[in-house]
């Protein structure tokens with residue numbers, strides 16, 4: 162989902178960078194729009210670097226600095242904009258139509274007045290008039306300006322029109338006065354955006370440990386045993402859980418993926434390192450999802466240096482790796498939920514159900530890796546969720562992110578059962 166973040170000119174403009182971060186952690190794509198005055202406080206570059214998008218600053222290309230602005234403002238504009246501005250006068254319509262919400266933080270008395278009276282002399286106020294998306298405004302200003310009848314009348318007009326106002330907080334103000342006028346806490350603004358967009362926060366009280374990717378089991382100095390796991394399923398689970406409010410620890414085997422924002426990552430290589438990382442953290446988490454394709458075998462001994470080639474056949478002795486899920490089953494606490502994955506090439510449901518019994522998980526995510534669009538490397542998966550009471554839910558092919566959300570939906574349901582009864586319904590736990 163894409164939201165517009167309008168930043169106007171006040172001391173609190175720098176706090177919009179933190180808000181941008183929060184919104185991104187919730188999985189939102191953010192298009193920042195700055196007014197001219199905002200650019201006196203923070204440079205567009207800050208927001209550009211954080212958002213990964215060009216910041217929109219003006220209605221008209223900088224080649225026509227006078228357009229829509231006074232001559233003095235036009236000069237200022239030329240100085241501030243290092244690159245030529247390619248926005249066209251109709252771009253605001255495209256932006257207005259592409260966003261799911263417009264949040265303006267901080268909002269000055271000036272922008273509130275313009276919005277209340279329908280003035281559209283810059284990009285932000287034009288987008289405000291042109292968008293049908295919900296609008297959230299977080300004012301910040303001097304206490305007297307906030308209390309002024311004019312400002313309060315403008316606020317009343319905007320409220321009446323359905324604009325959500327996140328009231329400023331009381332405290333020490335930049336002007337040296339104390340009272341109402343400080344920008345509301347960033348978390349409160351972010352929460353209002355989430356609520357407006359109907360985003361789920363049903364994992365807010367959970368700490369998830371998710372494993373992802375393959376493991377490398379060294380043979381000698383330069384070679385290892387591994388598998389084709391890309392880590393995409395585990396990373397999708399971590400990202401989906403983070404967006405739904407969970408604290409997430411991602412224990413990742415070697416992958417090329419970029420970890421989702423707001424997720425704590427511990428990188429490991431071998432199954433032994435993964436076992437240590439998971440079991441050391443087990444006591445601190447409420448849910449464990451073992452999405453990693455942990456190697457089942459490792460060389461019985463690691464050869465020092467590099468094995469040299471000769472003409473004779475070479476045998477490698479392998480020994481089983483530690484079964485992390487089995488160790489979790491031994492140590493888990495009553496309120497912890499544990500999810501396993503079963504990647505199978507035949508007898509999907511029987512094998513997955515057997516794994517669930519053996520490893521005492523509360524949920525098993527089974528997938529038939531021989532099916533097109535399921536399993537290791539791709540962006541999609543075809544999953545069946547198995548429950549200890551024998552129920553099974555099968556899903557069509559979908560993105561790994563959607564599949565992740567189905568897994569999380571079941572965990573939310575399982576958690577409700579645990580909360581009501583204090584125990585799992587799972588006969589094994």
Ligand code: CTP
Nearest residue numbers: 451453455457482483484485486501502503504
């Ligand atoms: N798993 C684990 N530790 C291992 C191997 C697997 O914790 N040493 C976990 C995986 O992360 C997965 C589940 O166990 O959640 C099932 O993994 P899978 O490889 O499908 O099952 P195995 O028990 O290894 O059985 P097999 O490979 O014979 O199918």
